[in-house]
Amino acid sequence: MDSNVKEYLQTFGVSEATQRFLSKAQKMFIGGAWVEASDGGTADVIEPSTEGLITRIPMGTTADLDHAVQAARAQFDGGTWRLLKPLERERLLQRLADLIESHAAELAEIESIDMGKSVAHARDVDIQGTVDTFRYFAGWATKLHGRTVEPSLPGNYLAYTRKEPVGVVGAIVPWNFPLQTMAWKLGAALATGCTVVVKPAELTSLSALRFAELVQEAGIPDGVVNIVTGRGTVVGAAMATHPGIDKLTFTGSTPVGRTVGRAAVDEMKRLTLELGGKSPVIVLADADLPAAAQAVANGVFFNSGQVCDAGTRAYIHRSIYDEFLRELVAYTRTLKMAPGLDPDCFISPLVSKQQQERVLDYIEIGKREGAEVYYGGQPVEGPGYFVEPTIFAHCRNDMRIVQEEIFGPVLVTAPFDNDEEALALANDSPYGLAAALYSNDLNRVHGLIPRLRAGSVYVNAHSTIDPSMPFGGFKQSGFGKDLGPEQLDYLLETKAVWITLP
Ligand code: NAD
Numbered sequence: 001m002d003s004n005v006k007e008y009l010q011t012f013g014v015s016e017a018t019q020r021f022l023s024k025a026q027k028m029f030i031g032g033a034w035v036e037a038s039d040g041g042t043a044d045v046i047e048p049s050t051e052g053l054i055t056r057i058p059m060g061t062t063a064d065l066d067h068a069v070q071a072a073r074a075q076f077d078g079g080t081w082r083l084l085k086p087l088e089r090e091r092l093l094q095r096l097a098d099l100i101e102s103h104a105a106e107l108a109e110i111e112s113i114d115m116g117k118s119v120a121h122a123r124d125v126d127i128q129g130t131v132d133t134f135r136y137f138a139g140w141a142t143k144l145h146g147r148t149v150e151p152s153l154p155g156n157y158l159a160y161t162r163k164e165p166v167g168v169v170g171a172i173v174p175w176n177f178p179l180q181t182m183a184w185k186l187g188a189a190l191a192t193g194c195t196v197v198v199k200p201a202e203l204t205s206l207s208a209l210r211f212a213e214l215v216q217e218a219g220i221p222d223g224v225v226n227i228v229t230g231r232g233t234v235v236g237a238a239m240a241t242h243p244g245i246d247k248l249t250f251t252g253s254t255p256v257g258r259t260v261g262r263a264a265v266d267e268m269k270r271l272t273l274e275l276g277g278k279s280p281v282i283v284l285a286d287a288d289l290p291a292a293a294q295a296v297a298n299g300v301f302f303n304s305g306q307v308c309d310a311g312t313r314a315y316i317h318r319s320i321y322d323e324f325l326r327e328l329v330a331y332t333r334t335l336k337m338a339p340g341l342d343p344d345c346f347i348s349p350l351v352s353k354q355q356q357e358r359v360l361d362y363i364e365i366g367k368r369e370g371a372e373v374y375y376g377g378q379p380v381e382g383p384g385y386f387v388e389p390t391i392f393a394h395c396r397n398d399m400r401i402v403q404e405e406i407f408g409p410v411l412v413t414a415p416f417d418n419d420e421e422a423l424a425l426a427n428d429s430p431y432g433l434a435a436a437l438y439s440n441d442l443n444r445v446h447g448l449i450p451r452l453r454a455g456s457v458y459v460n461a462h463s464t465i466d467p468s469m470p471f472g473g474f475k476q477s478g479f480g481k482d483l484g485p486e487q488l489d490y491l492l493e494t495k496a497v498w499i500t501l502p
Pocket of ligand 1: 172173174175176199201202233237238240251252257260273274275277307308407433473477478
């Protein structure tokens, strides 16, 4: 660990448990064993506010992936997991949730140090969301069943359906909510009796490795959960085509999702793709402006804009446009930019230098396209991959900053004159992950909701997420759902059984 990272951890009084975890040699978790990459390869893990080295993680190979798939396959085909009584599977998942909950402070620190995010947000959102997801799906383990049917066919039959786990699930996750996104994949998969191989993002694998220790401590059998850290282009790409994986669930960018999806379909894998977004926000003239401005700013600047369903395009009624922007700026000024471990941090550094450069490039593109920088937009002096919250005004929908996913703290805004125009602007995007409406006129809101082409619609809020509600996009934002009972459909095969009776 670099000395500037050590100093950073000391300044903010990081717990001994976290320091112990970060100072040990990191290994992958395959078939219940802790292993290095088969070729000994590792990658540096960089702390985003100091730009210093935290530790190294193994860079798994395709041979390591083969081992992990074999372990998951052996457990699924011949192990105990899927044969456990549902209540027993529920009990183990609840025990895992208990362990995550009792290590919440440590996991939040690990997530913050690894990804850069606010430690308070990590605790209240990422880790709490992880616990809630496992608890919610633990409860489903006892409620998965088919139906009996009365066929009209001549003859006498007992006809019924069985819900069976799809098999070995491969989960590829991104870096913005590392543990929580993994929980979104694993909660439902484990409840159904599937076994899993996870590939965390190479930038943020640490919480997955600490999580694997808790899986072991919870008494979940070996081979049920396997974690292979490694490059997307190596391990991730091999997962998409691996014959031992029955279902692939991918969260990440649309371009990578398209490649992964194509390969997976060739293998006839079951597939869920949770992809990018450029979610619109419509503020009607009657909205409660200070409250809406706060929610819009939180909806785009939370996690420094590295949120798939961030409300990044705000269309505001012309009669309130100027006033709303003033409210937005007044609130945005109160958001503290600081290293993630600062308890008051809201705007944390971005995850990597590359992501910082990408976002800064987009800000320059916006300026060149003629968008007005209304707030922010200036580079921040290092160290740390910080980007100022930035608000563009009077944008046109054909600008790249309006059409393309930036994945940083950048909001584009434009005025509109009537609801039809707002809808047309909102829907004019290749993406369809989420949308938000701000208004107190319920009749108008109810009229607009069905016409927004988005997987989630938030009214007078943004990113209200709960394990009981499905999450997933329309259009180029992917297909399939995470969370909610809907997710279970993507992890269960339905078998039709016909028994001829005398
Ligand atoms: P990414 O697509 O670059 O990477 C996602 C994961 O895919 C990583 O684990 C990466 O290692 C792996 N990967 C990279 N190349 C691969 C390949 N050729 N084959 C297989 N796997 C490969 O995305 P990112 O930069 O990590 O995350 C940001 C993106 O994720 C944004 O576009 C964001 O909108 C999206 N996202 C979507 C959701 C959602 O639920 N819809 C949630 C979070 C993030």
